[in-house]
Amino acid sequence: xxxxxxxxxxxxxLLVLYLVVPFGWMVVYSAFPSSNLRSVRMDLSPADLxxxxxxxxxxxxxxxxxxxxxxxxxxxTTLICMALGSxxxxxxxxxxxxxQQTLLLGMMAVxxxxxxxxAVPLFVLLxxxxxxxxxxxxxxxxxxxILPLVIWMMVSFFESIPVNLEKAARVDGxxxxxxxxxxxxxxSGPGLAATSIFAFITAWSDFFLAKVLTSNNTPxxxxxxxxxxxxxxxxxxAAATAGVITALPVLVLALLAQKWIVQGIxxxxxxx
Amino acid sequence: xxxxxxxxGERGDRRFAILAASPAVLTIGALFxxxxxYAVMLSLYQMNDKLPGATQFVGLWNYxxxxxxxxxxxxxxxxxxxxxFTVLGGVALAVxxxxxxxxxxxxxxxxxxxxxxxxxxxxVVNGIxxxxxxxxxxxxxxxxLAGLGLIGRPIQWLADPELIMGVLILSEVWKLTPFLALxxxxxxxxxxxxxxxxxxxxxxxxxxxxxxxTLPNLRGTLMFLLIVQSMWSIKxxxxxxxxxxxxxxxxxxTTTVNxxxxxxxxxxxxxxxxxxxxITIMGIVIATTIFWILLLGRRKEKSx
Numbered sequence: 001x002x003x004x005x006x007x008x009x010x011x012x013x014l015l016v017l018y019l020v021v022p023f024g025w026m027v028v029y030s031a032f033p034s035s036n037l038r039s040v041r042m043d044l045s046p047a048d049l050x051x052x053x054x055x056x057x058x059x060x061x062x063x064x065x066x067x068x069x070x071x072x073x074x075x076x077t078t079l080i081c082m083a084l085g086s087x088x089x090x091x092x093x094x095x096x097x098x099x100q101q102t103l104l105l106g107m108m109a110v111x112x113x114x115x116x117x118x119a120v121p122l123f124v125l126l127x128x129x130x131x132x133x134x135x136x137x138x139x140x141x142x143x144x145x146i147l148p149l150v151i152w153m154m155v156s157f158f159e160s161i162p163v164n165l166e167k168a169a170r171v172d173g174x175x176x177x178x179x180x181x182x183x184x185x186x187x188s189g190p191g192l193a194a195t196s197i198f199a200f201i202t203a204w205s206d207f208f209l210a211k212v213l214t215s216n217n218t219p220x221x222x223x224x225x226x227x228x229x230x231x232x233x234x235x236x237x238a239a240a241t242a243g244v245i246t247a248l249p250v251l252v253l254a255l256l257a258q259k260w261i262v263q264g265i266x267x268x269x270x271x272x
Numbered sequence: 273x274x275x276x277x278x279x280x281g282e283r284g285d286r287r288f289a290i291l292a293a294s295p296a297v298l299t300i301g302a303l304f305x306x307x308x309x310y311a312v313m314l315s316l317y318q319m320n321d322k323l324p325g326a327t328q329f330v331g332l333w334n335y336x337x338x339x340x341x342x343x344x345x346x347x348x349x350x351x352x353x354x355x356x357f358t359v360l361g362g363v364a365l366a367v368x369x370x371x372x373x374x375x376x377x378x379x380x381x382x383x384x385x386x387x388x389x390x391x392x393x394x395x396v397v398n399g400i401x402x403x404x405x406x407x408x409x410x411x412x413x414x415x416x417l418a419g420l421g422l423i424g425r426p427i428q429w430l431a432d433p434e435l436i437m438g439v440l441i442l443s444e445v446w447k448l449t450p451f452l453a454l455x456x457x458x459x460x461x462x463x464x465x466x467x468x469x470x471x472x473x474x475x476x477x478x479x480x481x482x483x484x485x486t487l488p489n490l491r492g493t494l495m496f497l498l499i500v501q502s503m504w505s506i507k508x509x510x511x512x513x514x515x516x517x518x519x520x521x522x523x524x525x526t527t528t529v530n531x532x533x534x535x536x537x538x539x540x541x542x543x544x545x546x547x548x549x550x551i552t553i554m555g556i557v558i559a560t561t562i563f564w565i566l567l568l569g570r571r572k573e574k575s576x
Contacts, residue, residue, distance in 0.1 A: 022446060143299060144299055
């Protein structure tokens with residue numbers, strides 16, 4: 001029994017290291033000059049610790065502008081997805097109509113479409129509306145990609161709210177929209193939080209669509225960060241720093257909201 | 273159903289339902305359906321930006337090309353290798369992790385929260401992270417191995433066609449498995465504890481309980497995880513791009529079908545052929561999904 005427990009604990013420690021060390025290593029890397037990091041003679045003496053590359057990057061406008069753009073695009077996408085998505089999800093959760101299952105399955109089926117299928121058509125579509133390489137274009141694109149998932153997640157949250165409360169509110173003379181606003185939304189706080197964080201992280205992290213649908217006007221952070229590694233030359237410290245800065249906002253967000261996210265996953269999984 | 277007059281309330285409800293659902297449905301329709309149809313059309317044309325003026329309708333010719341394209345076949349084999357490891361290995365690892373965290377112990381919550389770390393790391397950053405570990409000159413993997421006296425000179429992980437596939441698999445599994453594990457834990461907890469108690473009374477040890485109780489009850493979840501991870505694996509892109517400097521190399525060793533479709537469309541500018549390729553990939557994703565449903569979804573069908 002004791003041996004079993006010991007093995008279990010050892011495996012858990014291994015798991016924790018496995019989860020944390022790769023990212024932690026990048027953080028370490030970002031705080032040492034490149035010259036210290038050659039693998040034959042790695043020098044990690046604390047005396048050489050430096051935040052120089054952080055101050056350099058955070059005072060570089062070619063890096064700050066993408067941060068700002070990504071923040072705006074991800075935040076706006078999240079807002080739109082949550083507004084449109086939760087209304088639509090409410091209808092799916094509370095009304096029965098013909099074609100409902102098909103529509104809901106269709107929302108899931110779009111997950112099967114690789115982004116590369118849509119890249120050229122979206123490029124043509126956005127360009128014809130003058131939205132290529134613009135924030136609005138990216139917000140619309142991400143909204144289309146993330147909305148189906150938001151609806152899918154919110155439907156299961158709404159279905160877990162008892163209908164009786166709404167009936168009571170109806171008797172009291174509430175309109176449907178009033179019910180959504182006063183009864184349903186306040187009760188689905190954790191679900192809303194988990195879903196919006198999910199939406200934000202997805203929009204913030206996307207690389208492929210940003211790479212294909214933007215250029216110099218609207219640089220987004222993942223594209224900028226990916227550019228730190230060329231094939232021939234790579235400033236390892238700067239790349240690590242950019243990596244940490246790109247990951248940090250969503251990492252902090254995920255950890256702060258971990259309770260809701262885990263709860264959200266749990267509710268979704270139990271249903272599925 | 274016979275027609276009947278709707279009450280004012282019902283009519284109001286219907287208007288509300290249509291008004292509330294349509295913005296989302298229309299947005300998705302406009303930005304998914306239209307581009308999808310456009311892509312299907314495009315795949316029926318020969319259209320190469322390097323050969324302007326040669327654009328013409330060629331019907332299914334592009335698809336016939338794909339069937340005999342050696343590059344595509346090789347990319348398909350690479351995708352298969354990558355997917356077998358990331359899907360089967362990833363889901364098995366996820367179940368293992370979930371099993372490890374199934375029963376309460378001190379620190380379990382912390383371990384569970386940390387499962388969110390890989391999930392939250394953006395794919396581009398994930399690529400950089402593994403590049404920093406496996407770089408031939410600067411990578412810590414080499415310094416660790418050298419420190420242990422296991423290697424005399426640095427291994428070029430990212431320049432060796434076989435090793436880089438291993439690094440790619442590792443990075444994908446690291447990023448995506450913990451999320452699968454979280455979902456597995458969730459459905460493990462939904463298994464009623466009296467089934468375990470009954471099994472224990474029948475003399476089943478914890479290993480037998482895992483095989484006879486836990487796994488069968490996870491059937492639906494496992495199917496879902498296999499489907500989701502298969503989709504992710506076939507569509508892998510960002511990590512390849514970052515690990516290989518956008519080349520899918522060395523010597524095309526990491527050019528999976530999705531990456532090949534990207535290169536065809538955006539580097540070779542062969543739009544029609546690229547579109548046909550990406551639609552073929554979509555077909556592969558759908559076929560894989562159906563495969564998992566047929567393999568694991570039977571019981572659910574019977575019960576409903």
